[in-house]
Amino acid sequence: MKPATAGGPYKVPRQHDSWRSITLAVAMHAVLLLFLWIGVSWQNNDPVEVQAEIWDMKVQEAAPTPPPQPEPEPEPQPQPVEKAPPPPPVEAPPVPKEDPEIALQRIKKKKQEEAEKLKQEKLEQARLQKEEDDRLAKLEAKKKAEQKAKDDAAQEQREKDLAEQKAQKKAAAEKLAKEKAEKVAREKAFAAEMSRITGSAAKGSTGTAAQSTGGRVDGGYAAAIKAKIKSNLVYSSEDDSLTASYVITQLPTGEIIGVRKVKGSGSTAYDNAIENAIAKSSPLPKKKDGTVERELTLDFKLKEMH
Known part of the structure; x- marks a missing residue:
């Protein structure tokens, strides 16, 4: 054991026989438990039979003095267990200081990485926007093509209907002209036939002339x-x-x-x-x-x- 240095704080000397202290503490606890067990057993012994004799009251003899009872031995006090002193605090190793040039390069590299990431994000957004614009343009072109096809079909149908109407009008005009021509031809033929019949009637021919329309029909x-x-x-x-x-x-x-x-x-x-x-x-x-x-x-x- 080293004495405390003059003027310095008192330090508890480090114990080198910890196993000895632990063994002594276990032995003291065992002795204490033994005494406790003996005391409990002594108090639980069977009572001693006592015999008393009755004497005449006239005879006044002093009763024999009871023998002195032995005093119980005091229980041994357990010795306090000395606690091991806490280990000395572990000091953290000193953090090495970073070289300013290296720190500057690291910060510069980080900024470059962030700038590159931002650039890639902008390029990705531009690509997505271009794809969306292309999709909308294709959709608009498709709608225009469909509308144009509908308009062309409607125009073709109108032209077809107009051609059919013209053809019908032409056919109706040709039919009317043909009917007029046939009517004129029939009238001419009728006039020629009537002239022939009239001429025959003037010559005295009978039996073939047309009857007057004013008469009654048979x-x-x-x-x-x-x-x-x-x-x-x-x-x-x-x-x-x-x-x-x-x-x-x-x-x-x-x-x-x-x-x-x-x-x-x-x-x-x-x-x-x-x-x-x-x-x-x-x-x-x-x-x-x-x-x-x-x-x-x-x-x-x-x-x-x-």
Whole structure:
């Protein structure tokens, strides 16, 4: 053991026999436990039988003095266990100072890395923006192409409809011109035939001249004409109330040169069917004497045309 230096703080000397102290402490605790066990056992002993004798009160003898009881030995006090002194604090190793040049280079490198990262982020944003702009441009171009295709199809359909209308008008004009030409030809033929008949009548010929239209139409003659027209009629309907009236103009040969509707039936289909049947019935039947009525008016009732 080294004495404390003069003027310095007192230091607890370091114990080098720690195992000895631990062994001594364990032994003291064992002795203490033994004494405690003996004391408990002594207090729990069976009681000693005591005998007493009764004496006459007249005899006054002093009772024998009880023998002195031995005093219990004092329990040994456990010695305090000396605690080991705490280990001395470990001092942290000194941090080496960084070279200012190295620190400056490190900071410069970090700034360069951050600048490069920022540059890459801007490039990535620009790329994404360009892709989005390209996508929107393609979408707009697609919409324009679809709209143009629709407009072209609509224009083509309009042109087609206009061409069909022109063709229909042209066909209608050609049909009308043809009908007029046929009518003129029929009228010329009728005039020529009438001139021939009139000339023959002036020479005394009889039996072939046309009858006056102002006379009454023969019932049998009208029935024969209706019967022929009926045979060429193609029409079916449950409404038997339909009636149409037509004026028919014919040549002396019975050929029809004109059909004029006087009264319609109210059904365009029935009227067209009657007109087609009249046209198919040319030439019409003649009277028994071989003559014809130049103009005759006939009523076509559907219930009679079945």
